[in-house]
Amino acid sequence: MTKNIYLPEMATIQEVIRETHNIMTFRVTLNNPEAMKNFSFKPGQVGQVSSFGTGEATFVINSPPTRMDYLQFSVMRTGEVTSKLHSLKAGDQIGVRAPLGNSFPYEDMKGKDIVFVGGGIGMAPLRTLLLFMLDNRADYGKITLLYGARSPVDMAYSYELQDWLDRDDLDTYLTIDAPYEGWQHKVGLIPNVLLDIAPSPGNSVAITCGPPIMIKFTLQALEKLGFKDEQIVTTLEKRMKCGVGICGRCNIGTSYVCMDGPVFTRAQLRQLPNEL
Amino acid sequence: MKYQQELKDSIRKALPGLDVVIAWSAGYDPLHATPHFIRREEDIDRLEIGPFSVHNLATYLPGLRGKKVGIVVKGCDSRSVIELLQENLINREEVTIFGFPCTGVVDQTKIRKALGHTGKVDFCQIASQTVVIGLGGEEHKLRLSKVLADKCFSCQYPNALISDHFVGEKISPSVQTEGDDDLEAFEKMPMDERFAFWQKEMDRCIRCYACRNACPMCVCRDHCLAESRDPHWLSQEDSVRDKWMFQLIHAYHLAGRCTECGECQRACPMDIPLLLLKKKMNKEIKELFQYEAGVDPEATPPLLSFKMEEENINEREW
Amino acid sequence: MAKVQFIKSADVKPWLAELAKEHRVFAPSYDGEALLFRPFDLEQEIILDRAATMPPKKTVFPQSEKLVDFTYSKDPENLSRVKIDARETLPEGSTVVFGSRPCDARGFTMFDRVYLSDKNTDIYYQARRKNTLFITLACRTIENTCFCNWVDSDPCDPTGSDVLAIPMNDGYLLESVSEQGEKLLNSKLLADGSSRKVEADKICQEIAGSINNTKDLSQAPAKLLAVFDNMQFWEEVSAKCLSCGACTYLCPSCYCFNITDETNGMKGKRLRSWDNCMSAQFTMEASGHNPRPTKAHRLKNRVGHKFSYYPTIHGGVISCCGCGRCIKSCPAGIDIREIVLKAIDFEPAAVEE
Ligand code: SF4
Numbered sequence A: 001m002t003k004n005i006y007l008p009e010m011a012t013i014q015e016v017i018r019e020t021h022n023i024m025t026f027r028v029t030l031n032n033p034e035a036m037k038n039f040s041f042k043p044g045q046v047g048q049v050s051s052f053g054t055g056e057a058t059f060v061i062n063s064p065p066t067r068m069d070y071l072q073f074s075v076m077r078t079g080e081v082t083s084k085l086h087s088l089k090a091g092d093q094i095g096v097r098a099p100l101g102n103s104f105p106y107e108d109m110k111g112k113d114i115v116f117v118g119g120g121i122g123m124a125p126l127r128t129l130l131l132f133m134l135d136n137r138a139d140y141g142k143i144t145l146l147y148g149a150r151s152p153v154d155m156a157y158s159y160e161l162q163d164w165l166d167r168d169d170l171d172t173y174l175t176i177d178a179p180y181e182g183w184q185h186k187v188g189l190i191p192n193v194l195l196d197i198a199p200s201p202g203n204s205v206a207i208t209c210g211p212p213i214m215i216k217f218t219l220q221a222l223e224k225l226g227f228k229d230e231q232i233v234t235t236l237e238k239r240m241k242c243g244v245g246i247c248g249r250c251n252i253g254t255s256y257v258c259m260d261g262p263v264f265t266r267a268q269l270r271q272l273p274n275e276l
Numbered sequence B: 001m002k003y004q005q006e007l008k009d010s011i012r013k014a015l016p017g018l019d020v021v022i023a024w025s026a027g028y029d030p031l032h033a034t035p036h037f038i039r040r041e042e043d044i045d046r047l048e049i050g051p052f053s054v055h056n057l058a059t060y061l062p063g064l065r066g067k068k069v070g071i072v073v074k075g076c077d078s079r080s081v082i083e084l085l086q087e088n089l090i091n092r093e094e095v096t097i098f099g100f101p102c103t104g105v106v107d108q109t110k111i112r113k114a115l116g117h118t119g120k121v122d123f124c125q126i127a128s129q130t131v132v133i134g135l136g137g138e139e140h141k142l143r144l145s146k147v148l149a150d151k152c153f154s155c156q157y158p159n160a161l162i163s164d165h166f167v168g169e170k171i172s173p174s175v176q177t178e179g180d181d182d183l184e185a186f187e188k189m190p191m192d193e194r195f196a197f198w199q200k201e202m203d204r205c206i207r208c209y210a211c212r213n214a215c216p217m218c219v220c221r222d223h224c225l226a227e228s229r230d231p232h233w234l235s236q237e238d239s240v241r242d243k244w245m246f247q248l249i250h251a252y253h254l255a256g257r258c259t260e261c262g263e264c265q266r267a268c269p270m271d272i273p274l275l276l277l278k279k280k281m282n283k284e285i286k287e288l289f290q291y292e293a294g295v296d297p298e299a300t301p302p303l304l305s306f307k308m309e310e311e312n313i314n315e316r317e318w
Numbered sequence C: 001m002a003k004v005q006f007i008k009s010a011d012v013k014p015w016l017a018e019l020a021k022e023h024r025v026f027a028p029s030y031d032g033e034a035l036l037f038r039p040f041d042l043e044q045e046i047i048l049d050r051a052a053t054m055p056p057k058k059t060v061f062p063q064s065e066k067l068v069d070f071t072y073s074k075d076p077e078n079l080s081r082v083k084i085d086a087r088e089t090l091p092e093g094s095t096v097v098f099g100s101r102p103c104d105a106r107g108f109t110m111f112d113r114v115y116l117s118d119k120n121t122d123i124y125y126q127a128r129r130k131n132t133l134f135i136t137l138a139c140r141t142i143e144n145t146c147f148c149n150w151v152d153s154d155p156c157d158p159t160g161s162d163v164l165a166i167p168m169n170d171g172y173l174l175e176s177v178s179e180q181g182e183k184l185l186n187s188k189l190l191a192d193g194s195s196r197k198v199e200a201d202k203i204c205q206e207i208a209g210s211i212n213n214t215k216d217l218s219q220a221p222a223k224l225l226a227v228f229d230n231m232q233f234w235e236e237v238s239a240k241c242l243s244c245g246a247c248t249y250l251c252p253s254c255y256c257f258n259i260t261d262e263t264n265g266m267k268g269k270r271l272r273s274w275d276n277c278m279s280a281q282f283t284m285e286a287s288g289h290n291p292r293p294t295k296a297h298r299l300k301n302r303v304g305h306k307f308s309y310y311p312t313i314h315g316g317v318i319s320c321c322g323c324g325r326c327i328k329s330c331p332a333g334i335d336i337r338e339i340v341l342k343a344i345d346f347e348p349a350a351v352e353e
């Protein structure tokens, strides 16, 4: 029988973590043990998460495929569905249609130095790839992470940041926009801090996700540092419904972000018509 | 049209001070005109006014705020302009109005009905009271009065009620020959029949919202309840209930503001007699408030104002 | 070998009545002033000499359909928890559409490439598509808005149909196009039509000769991309557009949809309903950001999708079948042909400032 692409797998929320005032993380397992066991995906792929009666919204699976105890989604409250999801608690039932979309070109990144630049909720997709790489550490060169948020209380995944800072095989930099009492790390906008750290473009790939304005200036900073378009990877966000290239709303010219994305290199982005 | 050249000259003179002038030009076949946006001198030549100038161009005005816009209006269109001014939806200083004496426009549905179909019109000539239409090699003669829009029969304001440039001689309103027949017939129906009538008509609605977007007085278009999830008043089901609900919302929002230009009905690809609903609403408003929309730029529509005691609404005794 | 039968005009209704015993049958008849594909009814007059207001799009792609039914209930194993039961609801039964036009039937082939691709199968669409048969009528009257010949089709094109009916003076020649179509041609009301094939072919040639001159649209995909960033071009061509949904909902090849949930107490459903790229909400993101904020952006997508992006993805096939409905029913008289030709003829130097 052909799979019904619109019928979600029923899933149970195992744990809810409040990350910031408007971001919550949900750890979920599919109710069907077979489906959970056979679930496979690649870092960067997304899912349509639904609260029945309200609707679906798109989130990246931000736990890595190397840790399959649960699937993790981080939800920033912006509209009807995300508000509804924020009201859910452990034990509640949701629907999941996943995996959807393409993934980070992590195979091509093997043997290279990796530079992650994340801003705000943009840390979610980076987290998947970062943990995946840490779990396959030998495959990659030097890994640098620059993660920024408006203030310390706006930082998601605060509970793992110390672990990342402590690791010898990962260079972690944290930054906030303005000075804050007790803050031990960098202060400054992400693109400026990136220029300070000045990772070498040599044998590197930079992966950056975050709000549009941050992306814009981060891309400029990376260019200044000598990163070529092929060495820069980012993700796009569009309003999605079907998630499988049929409903027609997420296209930029010939590219459907739900199928051909969300991951694009800057070189690929330059090929797309200008409609972000 | 007699005054076409005069109108062109008048526009030519004003164009240097304007970003755009909205008029009509020939459409895809001899039976249709289309809105025409004049930006450059050479665009003026294509202007055409006449019985196919059906579109109420006032619909475009709120979307062009901030620009210097010229607009050519029929008498009925000018009432929409007045209504928009009353409600501060457009600025008088930004709009230059060109009026002309209107002798009526056709109703495409009536022509279609009279001829069976109008898919292959080769030519159309209108001489005094006769319309001659060439259709797939055959010639058809129709009396103009048979295909004129209903609103033109009862038109009280054939000359723009407001204008900066008026071309031609003002004409007197036509004598009312056929009144609101449809409204009278509708009002004779018992209540349950009325509802059955609308259920049948609304059933074929495809929820394209052309009626809403063509309405010069609909100001919320992109933020319409019809598509909103918060509040969530309408479902996306293909149900008469939801379709009718939308029309009721629209009619209520238009009560006392609607000038009966008929654009909703004209725009409806499914030919649903939407104007009937608006007429009914306006009649009630007229009876309650002695108010007619879009006649006096200084007036305030009754549902946008508040009186402690309305003369014709007897609240205290309810 | 195609099966060739002949039916007398007077036998059409009895034949449809026969077919209606086994299938849902739709044929064009008037509902008010709109000519629509409506459930066949012996009492109703069937109108075949003019194109219908709406294509028979709803027969395969309903305006709104249920994708999932769900119910909430208390979890018997843990009463503090709510259990949700979600079930798919697949359409059943078979449908015959009589009197579709070649452009109408061909429209579904545009859906097929998207809904039944090698990547994904939309099983709701599939269930209806394979159980809906089209008895398509070749067009004897070419309307002013018809341009199927610009988009690699013609008024006798059988693509997407199951039976092609060619109107003759005393009846219709019925030629099977698909195997399923062949099965429809077994009625006693039909007679062998092979002897009239030559005559029918001649009629088709005559029709082909009477249609307007074709235009070469092979440059359209590249040219439309070339004007993508020229917002002045798009603002001018879209100035009179009202940003409604008439053009897309009447289009036999527009296939976009929305998915929304509706609840009523402990029950609910997930619906798929028509949506379209001319609507401001279509691409509006929860954050309030809209990548297509104006009607100029939206009309650009509609024309671009049909004449550039779709053909680029799908082997050069333009996803407009030239039916002309968007032209005829547009309240503002927007003519998609004009826009495409304008883009093809556009010389960038002309607007340099
Ligand atoms: S209602 Fe009056 S002004 Fe309007 S088109 Fe008819 S005749 Fe002209």
Ligand code: SF4
Pocket: B204, B205, B206, B207, B208, B209, B210, B211, B212, B264, B267, B268, B269, B270, B271, B272, B274
């Ligand atoms: S224009 Fe007609 S079909 Fe479209 S929404 Fe309005 S009433 Fe319905």
Ligand code: SF4
Pocket: B210, C240, C241, C242, C243, C244, C245, C246, C247, C248, C278, C326, C329, C330, C331, C332, C333, C334
């Ligand atoms: S082109 Fe015409 S039918 Fe389409 S959205 Fe614009 S006004 Fe409506």
Ligand code: SF4
Pocket: C247, C250, C251, C252, C253, C254, C306, C319, C320, C321, C322, C323, C324, C325, C326, C327, C336
């Ligand atoms: S775009 Fe217009 S002409 Fe082309 S198939 Fe659609 S409705 Fe017909």
Ligand code: SF4
Pocket: A248, C248, C253, C254, C255, C256, C275, C276, C277, C278, C301, C302, C303, C305, C306
């Ligand atoms: S033209 Fe617009 S509504 Fe039609 S199929 Fe293309 S994207 Fe969808």
Ligand code: FES
Pocket: A239, A240, A241, A242, A243, A244, A245, A246, A247, A248, A249, A250, A251, A256, A257, A258, A259
């Ligand atoms: S979300 Fe439906 S096509 Fe991309």
